[in-house]
Amino acid sequence: MSLLSPAWPRRDKPPCSGPLAGLPPTSSSSDSDSGCALEEYLEPAANAAPAQQLSLYPLNSCNPQNTSEYPRSPGSSQLRIKSLLQQLPPQDCDDRYCPTLGEEERKQLQAFSARRRQESLGQGLVYLVPSARLCEKCGKRVNAGDLGVFAARLGERSCWHPSCFVCHACHQPLVDLIYFHQAGKVYCGRHHAEFFRPRCASCDQLIFTDECTEAEGRRWHTEHFCCLECDLPLGGQRYVMKGSRPCCCSCFESLYAELCQACGELIGVDCEQxxxxxxxxxxxxxxxxxxxxxxxxxxxxxxxxxxxxxxxxxxxxxxxxxxxAAAASTASDSSDSAFVSAPSPDST
Ligand SMILES: [Zn+2]
Ligand SMILES: [Zn+2]
Ligand SMILES: [Zn+2]
Ligand SMILES: [Zn+2]
Ligand SMILES: [Zn+2]
Ligand SMILES: [Zn+2]
CATH class of the missing domain: 2.10.110.10 (Cysteine Rich Protein)
Structure with missing residues (x-):
């Protein structure tokens, strides 16, 4: 597949060799590349993890038409990196970011990552729409001559308003238009991965073990389900959820339990509040x-x-x-009058 095929809806030849300029020679097309956030999208200085030659691709930068939709001011680069790490967690696609994985899980992650990359990953492109069509997200018209986002994985005619090209789960604009597709919808990498594997609420890695711990609708590696204060493993133990994290009973009682307004004593984990x-x-x-x-x-x-x-x-x-209230005001009235009628010590 190539995004530069004649069938691709592109009205004008871009001023440089196309959106693929800057990709390494090994890359066949931008729509099947770009798997790992850190490897491909972070500047080397910002990446403290595995030593590797990193590059910052000027994604879409040779398509001047998209600049108004996707501003790249220097001040936004921090925000962009933050969004990239959120949307394309490096630990989802590279086991070097998961140093504690067992051998079996490591293999599973590698296979999982390779498969997603091959089957679901793409990068949208922004072009002037040659003829009017309906936005895949909002169903409204994208007029001929307006900018539209095209995602080859979803068919050549599929088109989005630039503002509609968002993750179907988190509704965030897809950074650099990098998407994963699933059942006709586009997703960020994070939420696409979560279709297939649960994510640990503690370490933010995908869970490849057969068992995990579930509480309050979230999941943990069993060994990561620990007290938020003292790290005591809580598998099989009693705990209290503090916000969205588990807390052991003794930490909870010593740090978070409330005092009863009536008796002044602690409201322990065994008491209803x-x-x-x-x-x-x-x-x-x-x-x-x-x-x-x-x-x-x-x-x-x-x-x-x-x-x-x-x-x-x-x-x-x-x-x-x-x-x-009536009793209180009677009491205060009588005390007021008592005060007023009391002789002043100075009046004598
Ligand atoms: Zn739309
Ligand atoms: Zn998302
Ligand atoms: Zn974990
Ligand atoms: Zn604790
Ligand atoms: Zn009480
Ligand atoms: Zn009453």
């Missing part, structure tokens, strides 16, 4: 209760009833709240 307006109570009748009538409030949220709070105190109802 009631939270109202950012404050916490033991979810038991003796702590989470009305400040006037002492009725338990624990079931009220479950029953769809609203817990009231006023001046840091909880109430079961507006009636209890008003009664307490």
């Amino acid at each position: 009631a939270t109202h307006q950012g404050r916490h109570w033991h979810a038991r009748a003796s702590c989470f209760c009305c400040s006037l009538c002492w009725i338990s409030l624990c079931r009220m949220p479950l029953l769809g009833q609203q817990v009231m709070s006023y001046h840091s105190l909880l109430y079961c109802s507006e009636a209890c709240r008003l009664e307490k």
Whole structure:
């Protein structure tokens, strides 16, 4: 396959030898190359990992038509590298970025990477659209003479508005138009890989082992499912999710457990907690209760009833709240009047 075939929708001959200029001689076309983010897209100085001759390809740079859509100001290069690492994780395609892999997993990663590269990877090209067609993403017209993105892997007539050429999963614009295709959609490398392998929420590598740990909809290498504070392995242990990461019970209680607003004691991992307006109570009748009538409030949220709070105190109802407020104002009125009528020490 070649993107420079006569069938390719290109109105004008680009001023240089085509978008492939700058690719190494071993490369057959840009649409089957560009597998690994770091190898091919980072400047050598920015890459601290495996020693290798790196090059920064001026991707699409010989097509001046696309400059307005894909600005390349020097200030954006950091952002671009960040997006590249996010979209094309080097550890997804090169086992040298995964030094702790076992031999079997290493082989699997290599085969996986080679297959994706061969079957799914491509790089879109921006051209003036020769005749109007419909955008693959939004379904609206791309007018003749407007810029369109073409991705050969999805057929020669498939065309996108430049702003519509985004990963179908994360909706991010595809950096340098590098895409992976799957079932007629384009994806960034990260989300394409995740179709086939789970990704460890700790090390961000794909998981090639038969077993992994799942919690809260995320997955981990079993040996990476560790306490976020003390690194204790938590496989088979009790844990608490803190944000999206697991925490062992003892770290949780010593660092994160809340104090009960009523009794002042820690709300341990074994206790249920009631939270109202950012404050916490033991979810038991003796702590989470009305400040006037002492009725338990624990079931009220479950029953769809609203817990009231006023001046840091909880109430079961507006009636209890008003009664307490009335009592408080009577008390403060009487103390005010007592103060006013008290003889001033200076008045004598
Ligand atoms: Zn569109
Ligand atoms: Zn994505
Ligand atoms: Zn991991
Ligand atoms: Zn811990
Ligand atoms: Zn309590
Ligand atoms: Zn009450």
